[in-house]
Amino acid sequence: MEYQHIEVEPLTPTIGATIHGVDLSRPLNDRAFDEIHHAWMEHLVVFFRDQELTPEQHLEFGRRFGPLHIHPAAPYVHDNPELMHIHTDRHSHRNNGAGWHSDVSADEEPPLGSILHLHQVPPRGGDTLFASMYAAYDALSAPMQNWLEGLKAIHRADYSGLYGNHTPQRASPQSTHPVIRTHPVTRKKTLYVNSGFTRRIDGLNAAESQRLLQFLFEHIQNSAFQCRFQWQQNSIAMWDNRCTQHLAIWDYFPETRSGIRVTVKGDRPFC
Ligand code: SIN
Numbered sequence: 001m002e003y004q005h006i007e008v009e010p011l012t013p014t015i016g017a018t019i020h021g022v023d024l025s026r027p028l029n030d031r032a033f034d035e036i037h038h039a040w041m042e043h044l045v046v047f048f049r050d051q052e053l054t055p056e057q058h059l060e061f062g063r064r065f066g067p068l069h070i071h072p073a074a075p076y077v078h079d080n081p082e083l084m085h086i087h088t089d090r091h092s093h094r095n096n097g098a099g100w101h102s103d104v105s106a107d108e109e110p111p112l113g114s115i116l117h118l119h120q121v122p123p124r125g126g127d128t129l130f131a132s133m134y135a136a137y138d139a140l141s142a143p144m145q146n147w148l149e150g151l152k153a154i155h156r157a158d159y160s161g162l163y164g165n166h167t168p169q170r171a172s173p174q175s176t177h178p179v180i181r182t183h184p185v186t187r188k189k190t191l192y193v194n195s196g197f198t199r200r201i202d203g204l205n206a207a208e209s210q211r212l213l214q215f216l217f218e219h220i221q222n223s224a225f226q227c228r229f230q231w232q233q234n235s236i237a238m239w240d241n242r243c244t245q246h247l248a249i250w251d252y253f254p255e256t257r258s259g260i261r262v263t264v265k266g267d268r269p270f271c
Helices: 030-043 055-063 133-138 142-149 206-219
Strands: 007-010 017-020 045-048 084-088 113-120 128-132 152-156 174-178 180-182 189-191 198-201 226-229 236-240 244-248 257-264
Touching (some): 007 030, 017 030, 030 236, 045 226, 055 113, 128 133, 174 180, 198 206
Antiparallel strands (some): 007 017, 045 236, 113 257, 152 198, 180 189
């Protein structure tokens, strides 16, 4: 696609691009929206700088991609569960997204994408790593790819104790998904197990399942599949949960890092 409304600056050859030339607080015409969507599908995670968005504008941008998802348990702001609060400060005992994961993969229909806007960033640190699960799939041998394509995995969320005394929005989900899924837009194959939610491989005994998952969890951490995003105040990252995993680094204690995530509903994964 030839871009007329945006400029796209890739971060690595594999994953990540910064999109310049667009103000997301203003209504997007259909062509500009299509260009952003195209760049997102091509680069898996896209970044925007200096976006002064209100929560309403953030919601509106998210809704261009589809109906919004509500997290099962995370706290939210402005009395709206569509506005997930991403916040870590000197009183925190943990940070969101501390291990490699694809958001809420334990849902029957996990969110297709997440749009995080940070309003406050620490003076240093607080980067997020993103990894391409297309690259992770492509790097496996053909016999391994073929075997994994026949397998399913059980994903389960356990939020007990994670969010203090916040009352959950709904019960913790559990679902069975294919280990290799086909991306519904690009039709490419992608590895879909993550250490945050995937508990076991259906049909394998406990030792086989544990060792296979351990191998895959290590495999996805290859730095050649990754990019690293350094946040600034009013940066936005928008990642595709169907073909990426991410990890938020907590190296800035006791500083504050704070923002809002709007998450877009997705489909049931298929192989
Ligand atoms: C998340 O998993 O949504 C958190 C990502 C981040 O804070 O960078």
